[in-house]
Amino acid sequence: MSKGLPKRSEDYSLWYNELVKKADLAENSAVRGCMVIKPYGYSIWEKMQAELDRMFKETGHSNAYFPLFIPKSYLSKEASHVAGFAKECAVVTHYRLKNAEDGSGIIVDPDAKLEEELIVRPTSETVIWSTYKNWVQSYRDLPLLVNQWANVVRWEMRTRLFLRTTEFLWQEGHTAHATKKEAEEETNRMMNVYAQFSENFMALPVVRGRKTESERFAGADDTLCIEAMMQDGKALQAGTSHFLGQNFAKAFDVKFATKEGGLEYVWGTSWGVSTRLMGALIMAHSDDNGLVLPPKLAPIQVVIIPIYRKDEELDAITEKANEIMADLRKVGVSVKFDNRDTYKPGWKFAEHELKGVPLRIAIGPRDLENGTIEIARRDTLTKEQFELTSQPISEKISGMLDEIQKSIYSKALNFKSEMTTEVNSWDEFKKVLEDKGGFLSAHWDGTAETEEKVKDLTKATIRCIPLDRKDEAGVCVYSGKPSKGRVLFAKAY
Amino acid sequence: MSKGLPKRSEDYSLWYNELVKKADLAENSAVRGCMVIKPYGYSIWEKMQAELDRMFKETGHSNAYFPLFIPKSYLSKEASHVAGFAKECAVVTHYRLKNAEDGSGIIVDPDAKLEEELIVRPTSETVIWSTYKNWVQSYRDLPLLVNQWANVVRWEMRTRLFLRTTEFLWQEGHTAHATKKEAEEETNRMMNVYAQFSENFMALPVVRGRKTESERFAGADDTLCIEAMMQDGKALQAGTSHFLGQNFAKAFDVKFATKEGGLEYVWGTSWGVSTRLMGALIMAHSDDNGLVLPPKLAPIQVVIIPIYRKDEELDAITEKANEIMADLRKVGVSVKFDNRDTYKPGWKFAEHELKGVPLRIAIGPRDLENGTIEIARRDTLTKEQFELTSQPISEKISGMLDEIQKSIYSKALNFKSEMTTEVNSWDEFKKVLEDKGGFLSAHWDGTAETEEKVKDLTKATIRCIPLDRKDEAGVCVYSGKPSKGRVLFAKAY
Ligand SMILES: [Zn+2]
Ligand SMILES: [Zn+2]
Numbered sequence: 001m002s003k004g005l006p007k008r009s010e011d012y013s014l015w016y017n018e019l020v021k022k023a024d025l026a027e028n029s030a031v032r033g034c035m036v037i038k039p040y041g042y043s044i045w046e047k048m049q050a051e052l053d054r055m056f057k058e059t060g061h062s063n064a065y066f067p068l069f070i071p072k073s074y075l076s077k078e079a080s081h082v083a084g085f086a087k088e089c090a091v092v093t094h095y096r097l098k099n100a101e102d103g104s105g106i107i108v109d110p111d112a113k114l115e116e117e118l119i120v121r122p123t124s125e126t127v128i129w130s131t132y133k134n135w136v137q138s139y140r141d142l143p144l145l146v147n148q149w150a151n152v153v154r155w156e157m158r159t160r161l162f163l164r165t166t167e168f169l170w171q172e173g174h175t176a177h178a179t180k181k182e183a184e185e186e187t188n189r190m191m192n193v194y195a196q197f198s199e200n201f202m203a204l205p206v207v208r209g210r211k212t213e214s215e216r217f218a219g220a221d222d223t224l225c226i227e228a229m230m231q232d233g234k235a236l237q238a239g240t241s242h243f244l245g246q247n248f249a250k251a252f253d254v255k256f257a258t259k260e261g262g263l264e265y266v267w268g269t270s271w272g273v274s275t276r277l278m279g280a281l282i283m284a285h286s287d288d289n290g291l292v293l294p295p296k297l298a299p300i301q302v303v304i305i306p307i308y309r310k311d312e313e314l315d316a317i318t319e320k321a322n323e324i325m326a327d328l329r330k331v332g333v334s335v336k337f338d339n340r341d342t343y344k345p346g347w348k349f350a351e352h353e354l355k356g357v358p359l360r361i362a363i364g365p366r367d368l369e370n371g372t373i374e375i376a377r378r379d380t381l382t383k384e385q386f387e388l389t390s391q392p393i394s395e396k397i398s399g400m401l402d403e404i405q406k407s408i409y410s411k412a413l414n415f416k417s418e419m420t421t422e423v424n425s426w427d428e429f430k431k432v433l434e435d436k437g438g439f440l441s442a443h444w445d446g447t448a449e450t451e452e453k454v455k456d457l458t459k460a461t462i463r464c465i466p467l468d469r470k471d472e473a474g475v476c477v478y479s480g481k482p483s484k485g486r487v488l489f490a491k492a493y
Numbered sequence: 494m495s496k497g498l499p500k501r502s503e504d505y506s507l508w509y510n511e512l513v514k515k516a517d518l519a520e521n522s523a524v525r526g527c528m529v530i531k532p533y534g535y536s537i538w539e540k541m542q543a544e545l546d547r548m549f550k551e552t553g554h555s556n557a558y559f560p561l562f563i564p565k566s567y568l569s570k571e572a573s574h575v576a577g578f579a580k581e582c583a584v585v586t587h588y589r590l591k592n593a594e595d596g597s598g599i600i601v602d603p604d605a606k607l608e609e610e611l612i613v614r615p616t617s618e619t620v621i622w623s624t625y626k627n628w629v630q631s632y633r634d635l636p637l638l639v640n641q642w643a644n645v646v647r648w649e650m651r652t653r654l655f656l657r658t659t660e661f662l663w664q665e666g667h668t669a670h671a672t673k674k675e676a677e678e679e680t681n682r683m684m685n686v687y688a689q690f691s692e693n694f695m696a697l698p699v700v701r702g703r704k705t706e707s708e709r710f711a712g713a714d715d716t717l718c719i720e721a722m723m724q725d726g727k728a729l730q731a732g733t734s735h736f737l738g739q740n741f742a743k744a745f746d747v748k749f750a751t752k753e754g755g756l757e758y759v760w761g762t763s764w765g766v767s768t769r770l771m772g773a774l775i776m777a778h779s780d781d782n783g784l785v786l787p788p789k790l791a792p793i794q795v796v797i798i799p800i801y802r803k804d805e806e807l808d809a810i811t812e813k814a815n816e817i818m819a820d821l822r823k824v825g826v827s828v829k830f831d832n833r834d835t836y837k838p839g840w841k842f843a844e845h846e847l848k849g850v851p852l853r854i855a856i857g858p859r860d861l862e863n864g865t866i867e868i869a870r871r872d873t874l875t876k877e878q879f880e881l882t883s884q885p886i887s888e889k890i891s892g893m894l895d896e897i898q899k900s901i902y903s904k905a906l907n908f909k910s911e912m913t914t915e916v917n918s919w920d921e922f923k924k925v926l927e928d929k930g931g932f933l934s935a936h937w938d939g940t941a942e943t944e945e946k947v948k949d950l951t952k953a954t955i956r957c958i959p960l961d962r963k964d965e966a967g968v969c970v971y972s973g974k975p976s977k978g979r980v981l982f983a984k985a986y
Contacts, residue, residue, distance in 0.1 A: 029624065030567065031611065034560035036624050039639060042557045062532035063539060067522045068613075068644055068660050069583075072590070074523065076599045086590040090562075091601050092613065093586045095648040097565070097579040106569045108584050108610055117601055118524065120561075120585065120613070131522065131529050140835055146532060151561055151644065155588040167561050342633055 005354070007288050012232040016283060020161045023291045023355050025282065033159040033166030037275070040355060043299035045169070045278060049149065051201050051296075052171065052273065055193050061145040061173060066127050068151075069118035074126040078251040081125065084218020088155040090120040090166075120153040125219060125244070125270055128174045129252040136176060136266055138257040143186075144176040152274075162279035163236075163493050170274035176249075176266045178256065183267035184222075187243040190271040191224040194239035202277065203294035203409040204228050204284045205416050206238060207439070207488060209464025214448045217270075221245035227463045227488065229416045230283045233437020235463045235490035238280050244268035279493070285379070285408050291356030292379050294408050295401040302328060302335040302397060303357045305348050307364035314339070317363045324361070324373075324393055331394040333401065353378060358404050359397065379404050379411075422486070429477050429489070433460055439490050443483035445476035454478050460489045498847070500781050505725040509776060513654045516784045516848050518775065526652040526659030530768070533848060536792035538662070538771060542642065544694050544789075545664065545766065548686050554638040554666060559620050561644075562611035567619040571744040574618065577711020581648040583613040583659075613646040618712060618737070618763055621667045622745040629669060629759055631750040636679075637669040645767075655772035656729075656986050663767035669742075669759045671749065676760035677715075680736040683764040684717040687732035695770070696787035696902040697721050697777045698909050699731060700932070700981060702957025707941045710763075714738035720956045720981065722909045723776045726930020728956045728983035731773050737761035772986070778872070778901050784849030785872050787901050788894040795821060795828040795890060796850045798841050800857035807832070810856045817854070817866075817886055824887040826894065846871060851897050852890065872897050872904075915979070922970050922982070926953055932983050936976035938969035947971050953982045 005022060006015045020026050025041030028034075037045065053063070069092065076082045096112030099105075121127065128146075135141060149171045159165050173190060177183040191208060198204045206226035216223040220242035228238050249255070249265040256266055285292040295301050304324065306317040321337045328335045338348050345362070352360055362374040376383045377400065386396060419438030423429045432440055444450060444462065455461050465487045474483045498515060499508045513519050518534030521527075530538065546556070562585065569575045589605030592598075614620065621639075628634060642664045652658050666683060670676040684701060691697045699719035709716040713735035721731050742748070742758040749759055778785040788794050797817065799810040814830045821828045831841050838855070845853055855867040869876040870893065879889060912931030916922045925933055937943060937955065948954050958980045967976045 027624075027627075029560045029620065030564060031560045031562045031620075034562060036560065037558040039555035039557045043555065045558075046556060062536065064532045064535045065530040065538075065662065067524045067527035067529065068646065069524045069527060071523060072599060072601075075590075082590075082599055086592075086599060089588065089590050090585045090611070091587040091590065092583045093601065094584040095582065097568075097575075097582050097584065097612070099579075106565060106575055106579060108565075108586065118583070119590070127522065127524075131520075134520075153561065169558065 005288060005290060008231065015288070017161065019282060019286060019290060025278070025291075026161045028161065031166070033156055035161050035165050035167075037169075040299065041278065044281070044293070044297055045275060047297045047299060048197075048201070048277060048281075049171075052193075052197055053149075055197060056147050056171075056173065059145075059189060059193060061147045061175075063148060064146050065148055065150070066124050066131065068121055070121050070124075070127045072117045072119055074130055075119050077126060078219050078247055081219035081251075085122045085154070089122060090153045090155055092118040092120065121150070122152055122154045123270075123272075124148065124150070124152075124172055125174065125248055126252070129248040129254060129268070132174075132176055132266070133252050133254045136254055136256050139178050139259050142176060142178045142256060142266065143182060144174075145186075146175065147171055147173045160279075162275055162282070165275070168275045170272050172270060172272040175269045176254070177268070178258070178264075178266070180245075180267050183245075183269050184243055187222065187224055187241050187269045187271070190269070191226065191239070191241040194241065194271070194273060195226050197273075198226055198228065198238055198277075199409065201294065201296045202281050202284070203296075203405060203412060204238070204280060205409065205413040207464060207466050208468070209466045209488065211240070211464060212448070212451060212462050212487070214451055215462065217242045219244060219247055220270075221247065224467075225464055227439075227490075228280055228284065229419050229438060229490075230280070230493065231415070232283075233419055233491070235439065235488075235492040236276075236280050236283070237463070237492065238277060239271070239273040241271035242269060244270060284412055286356065289350075289381070290354030292408065293356035293358060295358045295405050298356065298358050299334065300336045300355075300357050301333050301401055302359045302361060303348075303352045304335065304337045304361045304363065305345055305352075306337075306339055307345050307362055313365045316365070316368055320363055320368060327392070327394045328397055331398055333394070333397055359400060375400070377404060379408055420488075423477060424474075426478055430458060433458055433489075433491070437491065439463065439488045441486045442477040442489055443474035443485070444487045445479045445481035445483055447479075447481075450476060450479050450481075454489065458491075460491050463488045463490050463492060498781060498783060501724065508781070509772075510654065512775060512779060512783060518771070518784075519654045521654065524659075526649055528654050528658050528660075530662075533792065534771065537774070537786070537790055538768060540790045540792060541690075541694070541770060541774075542664075545686075545690055546642075548690060549640050549664075549666065552638075552682060552686060554640045554668075556641060557639050558641055558643070559617050559624065561614055563614050563617075563620050565610045565612055567623055568612050570619060571712045571740055574712035574744075578615045578647070582615060583646045583648055585611040585613065614643070615645055615647045616763075616765075617641065617643070617645075617665055618667065618741055619745070622741040622747060622761070625667075625669055625759070626745050626747045629747055629749050632671050632752050635669060635671045635749060635759065636675060637667075638679075639668065640664055640666040653772075655768055655775070658768070661768045663765050665763060665765040668762045669747070670761070671751070671757075671759070673738075673760050676738075676762050677736055679762045680715065680717055680734050680764070683762070684719065684732070684734040687734065687764070687766060688719050690766075691719055691721065691731055691770075691773075692902065694787065694789045695774050695777070696789075696898055696905060697731070697773060698902065698906045700957060700959050701961070702959045702981065704733075704957060705941070705944060705955050705980075707944060708955065710735045712737060712740055713763075714740065717960075718957055720983075721773055721777065722912050722931060722983075723773070723986065724908070725776075726912055726984070728932065728981075728985040729769075729773050729776070730956070730985065731770060732764070732766040734764035735762060737763060777905055779849070782843075782874070783847030785901065786849035786851060788851045788898050791849065791851050792827065793829045793848075793850050794826050794894055795852045795854060796841075796845045797828065797830045797854045797856065798838055798845075799830075799832055800838050800855055806858045809858070809861055813856055813861060820885070820887045821890055824891055826887070826890055852893060868893070870897060872901055913981075916970060917967075919971055923951060926951055926982075926984070930984065932956065932981045934979045935970040935982055936967035936978070937980045938972045938974035938976055940972075940974075943969060943972050943974075947982065951984075953984050956981045956983050956985060
């Protein structure tokens with residue numbers, strides 16, 4: 001009944017791919033690397049969007065929309081930025097099709113060649129800062145606190161549904177400030193918004209950290225990030241927040257008149273999360289039976305399934321189900337009555353398990369007689385008989401949903417801490433990485449050379465320098481040179 | 494103080510462009526024909542999206558997301574579809590940039606040419622129906638009721654902010670049904686959803702109608718539409734809903750097993766509205782002082798402006814303003830206290846007038862003494878003193894907002910009916926079109942030849958065959974041939 005989902009222990013990667021498809025989350029399209037996000041998957045993304053959007057607005061940001069296309073010359077204006085993105089750009093060169101003269105079909109019209117090629121945005125710093133130039137004259141115009149929900153394209157050679165796709169959906173915040181301090185505070189604030197969203201809504205604990213110089217965003221002076229641990233021991237970068245210094249202000253000549261009458265370059269930040277979070281959500285909690293969703297992001301929190309033989313039984317169950325649904329909806333619980341007569345209860349149980357519905361209520365004729373219902377938890381796969389007179393149903397269900405949300409989080413938190421290992425020698429590093437995986441907390445000498453060498457030898461990268469790390473003198477796990485503190489290494493998605 | 498907005502009577506087109514820019518709604522970007530939707534403009538669009546999205550969900554639709562790119566061969570599969578869109582397609586031909594070997598800068602890497610060119614979606618029927626092929630096997634999989642919020646690109650030669658842009662934002666619904674009847678009902682249902690949204694939220698009355706064959710969507714068997722009348726006497730198509738017959742099902746081989754064991758092609762619809770609605774909203778109600786927004790779509794419904802000289806006065810006014818804001822927010826009214834000390838009250842009055850805030854409350858020291866406030870209506874530009882003890886403020890303001898919503902609608906409804914003229918001869922047709930404009934209700938012989946001839950001679954097109962038209966025998970206003978009823982001609986955006 002699990003629709004043939006592979007086991008995680010046998011093939012984690014195949015398990016993930018099959019789960020994404022079988023739970024109706026997403027599938028590959030005919031265009032290489034571009035996915036179709038199916039209605040059920042999209043409804044989870046909508047819930048994530050709604051919460052994030054609320055958090056952005058609460059921190060003073062407004063949404064806007066900037067063009068999909070970036071003139072090639074714009075992308076080139078910030079040197080390290082173009083170097084970072086040039087290799088994966090979709091390029092528009094023509095603006096018309098026509099019928100081939102030899103009748104062979106529709107071809108690109110060679111007469112409709114663009115004077116300057118357009119790049120499908122891989123990120124929007126350049127087009128936004130070229131716009132900010134006109135929006136900012138004086139200190140009174142600052143700060144600009146703008147976010148955009150959009151699609152972006154990065155031509156990836158190896159793609160995986162949600163985790164790495166050629167086109168993906170995201171939000172990108174782009175802010176402009178009068179002072180360095182304000183921009184740094186903003187960078188930090190939005191990293192914390194991401195961390196809170198991840199922990200409170202996705203039930204996914206994260207490490208708040210700083211990227212090393214070589215892992216920074218192309219064009220940033222500093223990149224903060226949140227890193228999560230997946231069930232297979234690989235890390236996943238769930239969100240980044242960049243302090244851009246005055247790099248884009250200088251590239252696009254964005255200056256402002258200060259209160260004191262001077263003229264200065266503006267300070268910038270940018271920050272983003274994407275449909276990649278869907279991948280993190282799926283991998284973090286799910287099991288061999290399918291998806292496990294935190295109640296706060298589940299499109300359907302409770303499903304009610306009638307168990308019956310005769311039509312009169314269904315009628316009586318329907319009446320009870322309607323009562324329960326009305327009670328639950330009053331307290332904001334989303335509930336669905338699955339009364340399809342084209343499928344049997346067992347099939348429905350498996351279906352809703354696969355799709356991660358947090359609670360399942362089953363009602364049969366015996367239950368009606370006894371004044372009970374059966375409630376099953378998706379996360380623990382446990383069942384209980386509940387007496388309807390013992391407690392208001394809305395209270396019972398709300399309580400259970402809260403409990404599931406907390407329980408999923410604790411489980412992930414325990415897992416993350418079990419999967420974080422202090423290692424103090426190169427042999428230990430290699431052994432733990434190979435046998436156990438997870439985060440390796442190790443001393444590093446601070447050089448890009450060592451970082452790269454470790455990556456070449458083991459595929460582990462420095463995920464981040466945790467913001468809460470202790471100052472602790474030590475020696476680099478690889479080079480033996482002095483180190484000021486531990487960083488987190490891991491193999492990563 | 495109107496920031497130099499041109500008068501409508503002098504130059505309607507310039508008035509519109511300047512209004513869009515000065516009210517911070519949108520501006521042109523560096524990419525020809527692509528606009529930047531500014532935060533204030535986008536916040537109106539968000540309100541429109543939220544209502545439409547709610548209406549789509551209430552009628553059973555779910556959102557999903559399909560790829561931005563369409564393989565060239567897909568676009569070609571439905572013959573009339575590709576003919577309709579081929580001339581305005583942005584084409585991606587390469588997937589990488591590189592440094593020019595002669596050091597001249599960044600160039601498109603000729604080695605990274607795509608085997609098959611990709612079209613940036615002008616609309617998504619082809620990519621969606623190629624997906625539906627895998628989603629539909631049996632009658633149990635139908636209907637598919639899917640919507641997508643997305644950006645699309647049509648390479649327009651002459652563009653205008655919101656009304657006609659190369660890239661625009663829209664929603665596109667794509668549904669699949671087991672029977673012709675169901676698909677026709679859906680086509681009709683969604684046209685009515687659009688009409689209700691336009692009338693109830695945008696305060697914009699529309700004509701519900703059917704497009705003539707030559708104005709149909711490329712690939713549709715029937716196109717329903719809503720048409721609105723702008724202040725300059727030009728019509729604007731505000732939304733379309735297409736009955737696709739089995740055209741796309743046949744092009745992409747989408748069949749289903751019927752209950753009775755047969756195998757049949759699926760029936761389809763598609764329907765969409767876009768950021769063009771922003772253009773309609775702006776043009777429908779605004780005046781020489783700026784934007785006039787219906788309260789239901791105004792991001793800020795009430796602005797409170799303090800009038801003071803001394804700081805103690807501001808303190809007392811602030812206390813009163815906070816009370817009022819708390820009362821208004823309790824009943825769901827969005828309100829802003831504009832206490833910026835960098836601008837004078839007169840400047841603020843003009844600013845909020847320009848931005849179309851429906852109600853303005855001014856509070857000065859004298860008001861505090863008298864227990865009054867001044868309330869000004871944006872739509873009528875009238876003011877009144879309101880005694881705070883006479884009625885709860887929340888009741889007063891909610892009442893006024895309702896009244897404004899209704900009043901704006903009535904005004905537009907009267908205008909539309911004044912601007913609809915029955916004409917019965919060719920001379921009359923030409924005279925009314927030139928002197929007055931608006932909708933010309935006239936007999937038409939039903940031929941594409943006459944339709945085209947009228948267009949060539951006068952630039953007026955058949956906006957639609959109204960759904961509620963009476964059967965009325967007559968003679969065509971142009972050809973003198975027999976006609977079964979009147980259609981609406983107009984010059985249009
Ligand atoms: Zn990190
Ligand atoms: Zn029409």
